[in-house]
Amino acid sequence: MTDKKKENLTKVMDYLKHKDPFSKGVAFCPGCGLELLLRFIPQVIGNDIVITGTPSCSAPVLLGQNNQSWHTLSYFGTLMTGAAANATGLARYYRKAGIENTVVCFNGDGTAADIGFGNLSGAAERNEPFIYICYDNEGYMNTGIQKSGTTPYGATTTTTPLGSAHKGKNLRRMNLALKMAMHKIPYAATATLSDLDDLAKKLLKAKEAKKRGFAFLHVFTPCTTGWGYAPENTIEVCRRAVKTNYFPLWEAVNGKIRMTKTVKKPKPVSTYTELIKKFAHMSEEDLQILQDDVDYEYCMLGGLSLLEGECQLPVSSED
Amino acid sequence: MSSNKYFKHEGPWSDASDPLMCSDTGDWRTKRPIVDKDKCIFCGFCAIYCPIQVMEMVEESYFSPNLGFCKGCGICAKECPKNAISMMPEGDFKK
Ligand SMILES: Cc1ncc(C[n+]2csc(CCOP(=O)(O)OP(=O)(O)O)c2C)c(N)n1
Ligand code: SF4
Ligand code: SF4
Ligand code: SF4
Ligand SMILES: [Mg+2]
Numbered sequence: 567m568t569d570k571k572k573e574n575l576t577k578v579m580d581y582l583k584h585k586d587p588f589s590k591g592v593a594f595c596p597g598c599g600l601e602l603l604l605r606f607i608p609q610v611i612g613n614d615i616v617i618t619g620t621p622s623c624s625a626p627v628l629l630g631q632n633n634q635s636w637h638t639l640s641y642f643g644t645l646m647t648g649a650a651a652n653a654t655g656l657a658r659y660y661r662k663a664g665i666e667n668t669v670v671c672f673n674g675d676g677t678a679a680d681i682g683f684g685n686l687s688g689a690a691e692r693n694e695p696f697i698y699i700c701y702d703n704e705g706y707m708n709t710g711i712q713k714s715g716t717t718p719y720g721a722t723t724t725t726t727p728l729g730s731a732h733k734g735k736n737l738r739r740m741n742l743a744l745k746m747a748m749h750k751i752p753y754a755a756t757a758t759l760s761d762l763d764d765l766a767k768k769l770l771k772a773k774e775a776k777k778r779g780f781a782f783l784h785v786f787t788p789c790t791t792g793w794g795y796a797p798e799n800t801i802e803v804c805r806r807a808v809k810t811n812y813f814p815l816w817e818a819v820n821g822k823i824r825m826t827k828t829v830k831k832p833k834p835v836s837t838y839t840e841l842i843k844k845f846a847h848m849s850e851e852d853l854q855i856l857q858d859d860v861d862y863e864y865c866m867l868g869g870l871s872l873l874e875g876e877c878q879l880p881v882s883s884e885d
Numbered sequence: 886m887s888s889n890k891y892f893k894h895e896g897p898w899s900d901a902s903d904p905l906m907c908s909d910t911g912d913w914r915t916k917r918p919i920v921d922k923d924k925c926i927f928c929g930f931c932a933i934y935c936p937i938q939v940m941e942m943v944e945e946s947y948f949s950p951n952l953g954f955c956k957g958c959g960i961c962a963k964e965c966p967k968n969a970i971s972m973m974p975e976g977d978f979k980k
Contacts, residue, residue: 571926571927571945571946572927572945574926574927574928574929575927575928575929576928576929576930576933578929578933579929579932579933582933586938589905589906589907590907590910590937590939590951590953590954591907591908591909591910591911591953591954592907592908592910592937593908594936596913596914596936596956596957596958597936597956597958597959597960598936599936601936601937602934602935602936602938605936605937605938609938614890616891616892629899630899630900630901630906631899631906633899633900633903634899634900634903634904634905634906635899635900635901635903635905635906636905636906636907637901637905638901638905639901640890640891640892640901641892641899642892667890667891759934762933762934790958796959797958797959797960798958798959798960798962798963798972799963800936800958800960801934801960801963801964802963
């Protein structure tokens with residue numbers, strides 16, 4: 567190869583140091599963001615990982631079928647209610663037995679933000695030594711696209727349909743990553759698929775941090791089937807989510823927040839929603855409500871990132 | 886086929902010591918990515934963003950999809966900065 571051509575190769579390639587442990591033909595929809603994420607993780611942090619996770623779109627592939635599997639990683643399937651508790655048991659066992667590996671608790675937003683949030687929060691509070699990755703496709707996709715706690719305002723799902731009473735979800739989405747950072751765990755971060763170098767760095771940092779305890783990654787992972795956008799737009803949807811501050815990229819070490827990418831001139835959130843059918847019905851007023859929410863969350867994040875040093879607790883004076 | 890390292894069986898029921906399952910996902914395709922070698926600058930964006938990771942390096946000078954598994958999503962074509970990939974109807978290739 568001419569060196570000139572080699573120079574053009576994206577630096578992301580340098581992070582892909584390990585083999586892709588998945589079989590080539592697996593059952594994810596064409597253009598599925600989750601498939602890219604799942605193949606990316608072990609190529610970056612290695613195949614010496616134990617994945618544990620729950621029923622979801624990831625499970626048919628991670629768990630295997632009819633006694634056979636789709637990949638060569640070690641995987642342990644658990645219930646949605648106890649994912650982080652199971653990961654705790656695995657991670658503690660390996661630590662006690664003196665086996666050095668990485669336990670990755672890999673779940674959708676349904677498990678992470680809703681059904682399994684209690685034990686996720688508990689594991690973070692106890693600073694258990696594993697990595698928790700939430701791939702956020704903003705709903706319960708595997709059971710037919712129901713709304714979850716991370717489904718954004720206005721989005722239609724099968725449980726927040728267009729009707730006379732409501733037009734899509736009439737509640738705001740929760741900020742799961744920020745909640746996790748507030749546990750002051752060794753590492754918490756957001757990431758997405760348009761910024762693969764950022765994602766790779768954060769995966770490697772999470773792997774390091776888990777030696778000190780709990781690491782949490784929240785990965786914005788669009789779903790072409792459930793959201794209604796053209797499959798070729800998966801990466802563009804991620805890119806626009808970042809460029810509108812709909813999904814800002816940041817990390818927090820021991821709760822201290824730092825933006826890993828700042829957008830000079832954020833675009834209106836409508837440049838993101840226009841790609842996706844689940845937002846297609848939204849009026850200008852509806853979009854403004856979503857925009858206000860995006861602005862509020864970003865403002866809060868920015869404020870937190872400005873905090874310097876450790877917070878001093880106020881000293882109460884006697885009398 | 887290498888088996889996984891930590892469990893005899895993965896999860897409650899699948900066994901990675903058997904040959905891996907593999908579907909002919911190339912059959913799902915309705916559009917086929919065609920790479921124009923001359924336009925390709927070997928940046929690798931098509932390869933890193935391909936969800937199935939089937940964009941393979943050819944002669945270390947351009948990238949080409951493994952059509953046995955490429956699902957035809959079109960991400961490679963959309964992300965190529967040189968528009969070197971076009972998505973052609975699959976029917977054009979059937980006899
Ligand atoms: C306690 C419990 N409630 C409901 C279900 C049914 N169920 C199986 S998969 C799934 C969707 C999971 O959603 P998420 O975790 O976001 O993953 P996704 O399907 O979106 O990838 C649900 C609700 C279950 N398995 N366990
Ligand atoms: S429904 Fe969505 S998340 Fe599930 S496999 Fe299809 S594209 Fe991926
Ligand atoms: S993205 Fe386009 S230019 Fe870059 S390697 Fe692929 S085909 Fe070539
Ligand atoms: S069309 Fe999709 S699956 Fe096929 S090579 Fe391109 S990105 Fe990969
Ligand atoms: Mg989900």
